[in-house]
Amino acid sequence: MSELVLTDEERARAGERLVALLDRYERELPGAQVLPEPDRDGLAALLADSVPDKGIGVDGLFDRIEDAILPNSTTVAHSRFLAYVLGPPNGVAAYAEAVAATINQNCNFWQLSPAASVVERSVLEWLATIVGFPATAKGILTGGGSLATLQAMATALADRVPGFRETGLQRSAPPLVVYTSVEAHRSVDKAAAILGIGIDHVRHIATDEQYRMDVAALTAAIDADREAGLRPWCVVATCGTVATGAVDPLDAIADLCAAQDLWLHVDGAYGGLFLLCEGLRELMGGVARADSISLDPHKLLFAPLEAGCLLVREGAKLRAAYAFDSSYLTVAEDPLMTDYMDYGPQLSRNFKALKVWSALQAFGVDSFRAATRRTLELAQRLARGIEATAGLTLLAPVTLTAVCFAVDGATRDEQTEVLETLAAENTALLGPVVLNGRHGLRACVTNHRTTTRDIDLVLARLREIAVGRPLTGYR
Numbered sequence: 001m002s003e004l005v006l007t008d009e010e011r012a013r014a015g016e017r018l019v020a021l022l023d024r025y026e027r028e029l030p031g032a033q034v035l036p037e038p039d040r041d042g043l044a045a046l047l048a049d050s051v052p053d054k055g056i057g058v059d060g061l062f063d064r065i066e067d068a069i070l071p072n073s074t075t076v077a078h079s080r081f082l083a084y085v086l087g088p089p090n091g092v093a094a095y096a097e098a099v100a101a102t103i104n105q106n107c108n109f110w111q112l113s114p115a116a117s118v119v120e121r122s123v124l125e126w127l128a129t130i131v132g133f134p135a136t137a138k139g140i141l142t143g144g145g146s147l148a149t150l151q152a153m154a155t156a157l158a159d160r161v162p163g164f165r166e167t168g169l170q171r172s173a174p175p176l177v178v179y180t181s182v183e184a185h186r187s188v189d190k191a192a193a194i195l196g197i198g199i200d201h202v203r204h205i206a207t208d209e210q211y212r213m214d215v216a217a218l219t220a221a222i223d224a225d226r227e228a229g230l231r232p233w234c235v236v237a238t239c240g241t242v243a244t245g246a247v248d249p250l251d252a253i254a255d256l257c258a259a260q261d262l263w264l265h266v267d268g269a270y271g272g273l274f275l276l277c278e279g280l281r282e283l284m285g286g287v288a289r290a291d292s293i294s295l296d297p298h299k300l301l302f303a304p305l306e307a308g309c310l311l312v313r314e315g316a317k318l319r320a321a322y323a324f325d326s327s328y329l330t331v332a333e334d335p336l337m338t339d340y341m342d343y344g345p346q347l348s349r350n351f352k353a354l355k356v357w358s359a360l361q362a363f364g365v366d367s368f369r370a371a372t373r374r375t376l377e378l379a380q381r382l383a384r385g386i387e388a389t390a391g392l393t394l395l396a397p398v399t400l401t402a403v404c405f406a407v408d409g410a411t412r413d414e415q416t417e418v419l420e421t422l423a424a425e426n427t428a429l430l431g432p433v434v435l436n437g438r439h440g441l442r443a444c445v446t447n448h449r450t451t452t453r454d455i456d457l458v459l460a461r462l463r464e465i466a467v468g469r470p471l472t473g474y475r
Contacts, residue, residue, distance in 0.1 A: 006058070010057070010058050013058050013059065014058045014062075017058065017059070017062040018062075021062065021065070021066065021070075022094055025070070025077075029075070029077055029078060029079075029449075030079070032075045032078055033075065033426050034074070034075050034078045034080055034081050034423065034426055034428065034429040035074055035075075035423045035429050036071060036072065036073070036074070036075070038072050039068075039071060039072055042067075042068055042071075042072065043068070043072055045068075046068055074429075076088055077089065077449060078429075078449070079447060079449040079450045079451060079454045080426075080427065080428035080429065080450070080454050080457070080458065081428075081429050081447060082428050082429060082430055082431075082443040082444055082445060082447065082450070082458070083429045083430055083431035083442075083443075083444065084431060084444060084446075085242060085269075085270045085296075085299055085402075085444050085446050086298075086299070086446065087298075087299055087300065087302045087446045087447055087448060088302060088447055088448065088449055089302055089303065089304040090301075090302040090303070090359045090363065090448070091362075092358055092359055092362040092363070093302070093303060093304045093355050093358075093359065094304070095358075096354050096355040096358035096359070097304060097354075097355055099354060099358075100350065100351040100354045100355065103351070104351075105350075105351045106348055106349065106350075107120060107340050107349040107350065107351055107352075107353075108339070108340060108341040108346070108347050108348060108349055109331055109339040109340075109341055110331065110334060110337030110338065110339055111331045113351065114337060116351045116353060116354065117337045117338050117339075117340070118336060118337065119351075119353045119354060119357045120140075120141060120338070120340065120352075120353035121338050122353075122357060123141070123297075123353045123356050123357050123360075124138070124139040124140070124141070124309070124311065124353075126360075127139065127295060127297075127309055127311060128311050130273070130275050130276065131268075131272065131275065131287055131288060131293055131295075131311060132275075132287060132288030133288060133293075133311055133313050134313065136313065136314050136315055136316070137311055137312060137313050137314070137315050138311075138312055138315020138316075138318050138319065138343060139309060139310050139311035139312060139315070139318070139343070140309070140310055140318070140340055140343040140344045141297075141307060141308065141309050141352040141353055141356070142294075142306075142308040142309060142310055142344065143306040143308055144269070144296060144298065144305075144306055144307075144308035145185070145187065145267065145269025145270075145294045145295075145296050145308050146185070146187035146190065146191075146269075146308075147308055147310075148269070148294030148295070148308045148309060148310035149185070149187045149188060149191050149236065149265065149267055149269075149294050150187065150190070150191040150194060150195070151310050151344055151345065152265045152292040152293075152294060152310055152312070153178070153188075153191045153192070153195055153197075153234060153236075153265065154195060154321055154345075155292060155312060155317055155318050155321040155322075156233070156234045156263035156265065156291065156292070157176075157195065157233075157321075158317070158320060158321035159263065159291075159317045159320070159321070160233055160234070160261075160263050161176065161233070165320075165321070168196065169196045169197075173231070174229055174230050174231040175198075175201055175230050175231065176197055176201060176230075176231050176233040176234075177201045177202075177203060177225050177230050177231060177232050177233060178192055178197060178201065178202050178203070178233060178234045178235070178236060179202075179203045179205055179218055179221060179222065179232070179234070179235045179236070179262075180202065180203070180204060180205065180213075180235070180236040180237070180238070181204065181205050181206075181207050181212070181213035181214075181237075181238060181241070181248060182204045182205065182206060182207055183207055183211050183213075183238065183241040183242075183243055183244065183246060184204070184236060184238050184241065184267065185238070185241075185242055185267055185269070187267070188202060188236045188267070189202055201230070203221045203225070205217050205218045205221060207246070210246055210396075210397050210399070211241060211243070211244045211246035211396055211397075211435070212246050212247065212248050212249055213237060213238070213248040213249065213253065215249055215252045215253060215256060218235070218253070218256065219256060222256075222260060222262075232260060232262055233262060233263065234262060234263040234264075234265065235253060235256075235257055235262050235263070235264050235265070236265045236266075236267055237250055237253045237264065237265070237266050237267070237290075238266070238267045238271075239266050239267065239268040239270075239271040239272050239284055239287060239293075240267075240268065240269075240270035240271020240272070240274070240399075240400050241270070242270060242402075243396075243402065243404065243433055243434075243435065243442070244396040244397070244399065244402050244404055244433075244435065245270065245271065245398070245399045245400030245401060245402035245444075246396070246397075246399055247271060247283055247284055247399055247400075249286075250266065250284065250285060250286025250287055250289070250290070251285050251286035251289070252286075253286065254286045254289035254290065257291075258289075263291045263292075264289070264290045264291050264292075265290065265291060265292045265293070265294070266287055266290040266292070266293040266294070267293075267294055268287065268293050268294055268295050269294050269295065269296040269299065269308065270296070270299065270400070271284070271400050272284075272287065272293060272294070272295045272296075273295055273296070273297070273299065273300035273301065273372065274300065274372055274376070274400060275287065276300070276365070276368060276369045276372050277369065277372055277373050277376065280376075280400075283399070290313065291312065291313055291314070291317075292310060292311065292312045292313065292318075293310075293311050294308065294309065294310055294311075295308070295309040295311070296308050296309070297309060297356045299446055300368070300371075300372050300375075300446065301356055301359060301360075301368060302359070302368075302371070302448055303352075303355045303356050303359060304355060306352065307352050307355065307356055310344075315343075318343050319342050319343055322341075322342055322343055322344055322345065323342035323343075324342075371448040374448070374450075375401045375445045375446055375447070375448070375450070376400065376401060376445075378401075378445045378450055378451075378452065378454075378455050379398055379400070379401040379402070379403050379443075379444075379445045380398060381452060381455050382403045382443060382445070382455050382458070382459065383398040383403050385455070385456075385459040386403065386405045386459070386462070389459070389462065389463050389466060390466065390467075391407060391408050391463075391466030391467060392405055392406070392407060392408065392462060392463075392466050393405060393406050393408055395433070395435045395438060395440050396435055401444055401445040401446055402442060402443075402444045403442065403443045403444070403445070404433045404435060404440055404441070404442045405440055405441055405442075406438060406439070406440035406441065407440075407441075407465065407466055408466070412439040415432070415439050415440060415441060416432065418441060418462075418465055419431070419432060419441060421465070422458075422461065425461075427457065427458060427461045428443070428454075428457075428458045428461075430442060430443050430458075431443075431444070443458070
């Protein structure tokens with residue numbers, strides 16, 4: 001008998017403890033501290049503990065999880081967790097993850113994961129339909145939007161730079177330049193650094209009054225680089241900037257990229273899946289014209305981390321960037337199956353698609369449409385409340401679900417104190433924002449558990465703070 005297999009009794013006990021833990025966590029969410037004060041002594045003890053020679057068993061393990069892990073974990077699922085573009089997992093997620101861990105499929109070539117291969121293909125084809133990509137599109141689930149953007153830019157290099165796969169950037173050729181907005185996610189700079197483009201060759205284009213990329217400024221930057229002997233190569237537009245939720249003018253940018261023969265990648269990690277809401281499809285016009293797009297099912301599909309996605313309009317280009325021959329991994333091709341090792345940098349990959357597919361099966365797409373619509377409505381409710389409150393000012397238009405505002409006349413330190421106050425008294429966890437040099441606060445409603453009552457509670461407290469300044473003493 002293997003020492004690493006539970007007995008019948010241990011397996012039953014583990015199931016009891018797990019189900020009890022999940023049930024209690026759900027029931028206690030409304031009263032939980034959004035951002036608990038870490039037990040630093042307890043965490044230090046975890047760090048100081050040596051790995052035991054003799055195990056502590058199922059009950060000992062669950063005791064340690066409940067005593068040391070759960071109390072020191074941010075309550076992302078709390079309905080007033082509003083600091084980041086991070087939603088809580090949907091209700092079936094934990095069970096789907098348990099199944100994925102149990103069968104432990106390696107989603108690289110189809111022989112090791114036939115059902116997983118088909119499930120991932122099903123999820124990707126559905127996502128491509130949402131975006132409006134043609135049947136030629138292919139994709140892969142990733143660890144998140146940052147990896148999807150990195151993989152998209154690598155695909156663009158392989159496609160638009162002749163001989164790149166063979167010689168990389170070790171050549172005598174004009175330096176490549178990538179363009180994005182000053183409001184773009186830092187993953188663009190990070191990808192440029194990793195891929196050898198260099199952050200000195202990332203142009204951060206100015207934005208308009210709505211924090212969208214200025215197409216005239218983009219055009220001027222491209223023209224200037226061509227005149228300087230550089231090679232414009234790729235534009236990364238944003239469908240939902242992290243700070244404000246702004247959507248770049250994607251149609252105009254797509255027109256420019258087509259005219260200039262530039263690869264267009266759209267970072268839709270935050271906003272792309274708002275395409276589920278018919279009312280936003282016009283705002284996001286041009287998405288379907290991109291060469292590639294990143295999406296994050298671990299945001300608006302409320303999958304547990306990690307579940308990002310890269311889609312490439314012409315899927316053959318994705319495969320051309322990542323497919324390599326190796327005799328020890330060769331299996332017969334099957335038109336039903338996909339070898340995902342040929343569509344991304346990883347060989348060993350877990351079964352990310354199961355949690356996405358399971359939620360869609362369990363709840364149906366209409367449930368996700370309703371949830372995303374509700375987050376948009378709640379963000380507008382918060383924005384209207386801020387506009388109606390003397391002493392509070394909106395800092396940016398509310399395009400999606402990010403609401404940026406400031407306490408009038410408050411210093412940077414005082415704005416920070418407001419954030420600390422709200423978190424310490426468990427009103428809500430909000431985040432900081434800086435727009436055009438002005439410091440403020442940011443709430444991002446990407447939480448399917450948030451209700452009008454939560455928004456009204458936050459507004460009521462903000463009104464008290466705005467009226468009751470100076471702030472010192474609120475904590």
